[in-house]
Amino acid sequence: GNTCNMHLNDLARTIKQSIWDNDLVGLIFNTIGVSDGISNGTDGMRFSLVSRDIIADSIEAVCGAQYYDGLIAVPGCDKNMPGSIIAMGRLNRPAIMVYGGTIAPxxxxxxxxxxxxxxxxxxxxxxxxxxxxxxxxxxxxSCPGAGACGGMYTANTMASAIEALGMSLPYSSSNPALSDAKQKECADAGKAIRLLLEKDIKPSDIMTREAFENAITLIIVLGGSTNAVLHLIAMAKSVGVKLSQDDFQELSDRIPMLADFKPSGKYLMQDLHEHGGVPAVMKYLLQNGLLHGDCLTVTGKTVAENLSGVPDLDFKAQNIIYPLDQPLKKTGHLQILYGNLAKKGSVAKITGKEGEKFEGPARVFDGEHELIEGINSGKIKPGDVVVIRYVGPKGGPGMPEMLKPTSAIIGAGLGKSVALITDGRFSGGTHGFVVGHITPEAYEGGLIALVKDDDNIRIDVTKNKLTLKLSDKEIKKRKKQWKRPDLKASNGILFKYAACVKDASQGCVTDEK
Known part of the structure; x- marks a missing residue:
């Protein structure tokens, strides 16, 4: 029922046939898929991040119960991909991810x-x-057919990261959904999974610390979504690899942003496909010492071996990827901010077009619907710092994305004059001066819960600081007056999620003590 997933059964049937063609028994089962394009801007968005863990749990349950020897997952949307990879990590059996592919414009x-x-x-x-x-x-x-959102939004970000991680075949992340190249990839999957079974190559052999560094490096270069921070931390936990928000900052400090993709730029993933795809970018990074070339992949070969025959990226033929000596931004766009408003961290997406500092009076909204009303009524003015709170992992529950509010702000002509901070998430389609994943969240008594209209908030990316400029005395006074609101769920999956989810700095995982 949505463009991300509407063609996946067709791809799965091609993959199943390729498995049988390689003297293996291919069986198909399905899991769920939540469309962010449908749920954004509604209360249904609370189920989106939750679906990642339902997908992981359901794949783990079926493969564990029926003891499949291997797994090929065919996800199409944001949470489907990390959900699939988390399941692969837990199961630790030979596995490949085939991305459903990007949509045409x-x-x-x-x-x-x-x-x-x-x-x-x-x-x-x-x-x-x-x-x-x-x-x-x-x-x-806006959406002419099958495929995931076309810019460097969360789906294409995660597909690119997973290809760099080594868990999908070369070109998987940039092959368009309805292309002959995607069909060939599916037809090749059976041979690839047989090789993994014969050599007993498991996800834990591929998803190493160095492989995750490759994934982070690529998404910084491509200008990828802030959601990758959550998902890669959770994926790493599934194979026992230690990864934190600070690792993203360490790489962002020395890796430049080179890609001019939407939402902040001009191009779509299909444009990159026409100029060598993600492998061409990876080869350029490898040639310049920015990737670990000795990491194993699902081809049974290393990253360097996979890229050895890939044509070089041609900077004269395209303006999508810039050379290292002419970056769009000299450091990474993913910035981890701390401060009294985010003692356990927050994630900003700063592409360089927004500036590096923003200070202004707070305009506080307890949810995105209130913000839309505020835009309609003219409450938000240039120079304001918009605060959306009680939309975190527990406060949502589910940590919904704030795409509708940020898009409405930009559409209203306030995108360059207003900042937005939240304990919720942002869509990969969000751009502007935005800070999300604020931890501790409002529901847990984080300082964001105590902010009032007209309080002064300062965002300083040069110092990685997010600060509410209040005296300690006033903060203590407000803390005494604060009361935790009732949980917005009394039963069902959102209630269970709120009971077991870890905070955003820990990837919002649900299977840890």
């Missing part, structure tokens, strides 16, 4: 569109910059 009145176009159109409509007919035209043409 849509078009309306000659303008290339993607999923975020429809969300930003809402803000333009609210601001009176777009009439009803054009608003509907953009929404109806």
């Amino acid at each position: 849509g078009y309306y009145k000659g303008e290339a569109l993607n999923i975020v176009s429809s969300f930003e159109a809402l803000g333009k409509k609210i601001a009176g910059q777009l009439n009803d007919q054009d608003f509907k035209g953009i929404v109806q043409h």
Whole structure:
């Protein structure tokens, strides 16, 4: 029922046939899939991150109960991919991920569109910059067919990271959903899984500390989603690899951002496919000493061996990837901020276009729906720091994405003059001066719960600081007055999730004490 996943059964049947063609028995089972494109901006978004762990649990349960010898997962959307990889790590049996692939651009009145176009159109409509007919035209043409969101949003970010990690075949992350290249990848999967079975190559052999560093390096270069911080930490835990937010900062301090992808740039993943795909980028990074070439992959070969025959990236033929001596940003866009507002950390996505410092009065909203009302009523002014709270892992519950609010802010013409901070998440489609994953979250009594309208908040990326400028005396006074609100779920999966989820700095995992 959604573009990310609507073609996956067709891909799975091709993979199943390739398994049989290699004298193995291929069986298909399904798990769930939540579409962020459908749920964003609604209470349904609370189930999105939760679905990652349901996917991991369900794959682990079926493969464990029926004792499959190996696993090929065919995910298409944001949480499906890390969910699949987490299950592979827990099971530790030969496994491959085949990404469902990226969507083609849509078009309306000659303008290339993607999923975020429809969300930003809402803000333009609210601001009176777009009439009803054009608003509907953009929404109806943003997603023309099968495939995941086309920019360097969370799906393409995670697919790229997983290819660099070594858990998918070369080109998997950049092969478009409906391309002949994706069909060939599926047809090759049977031979690949047989090789892994014969050589007994397991996920723990592939997903090493160095492999995770390769994954982080690539997504920094590509300008990937903040959600990768959550997911890669959780994926690493599944194979016993220690990974923290600080590892992302260490790499961001020395790895530049080179890719001009949407949401902050011009291009879509399909554009990169036409110029060598992700392997061409990886080869360039390897040639310049930025990747560990000796890491094992699902081909049974190392990263360096996989890339040896890949054509070099041609900087004269494309403007998607910039050379290292002309980066879009000299350091990484993923920045980990600490401070009294985020004692256990927060994650900012700073591409360089927003500036590096922002200070202003707080405009506080206990949820994204209140913010949309605030935009409609003109409450938000240039220079404000918008605060959306009680949307964290427990407070949501489920740590929903704030794509609708950020898109509405940008569409209303406030994207360059307003900052937004939250204990929730951001979509990979979010851009602007934004800080998410604030920990401790409001529901756990984090300082974000005590912020009031007109309090001064300072964001300083040069010092990696997020600060509420209040005296210790005033903070203590407010803490005494604060009361934890009731949990927004009394039964069901959201209630269970809130009871066992760890905080954002720990990847929001649900299987630790």
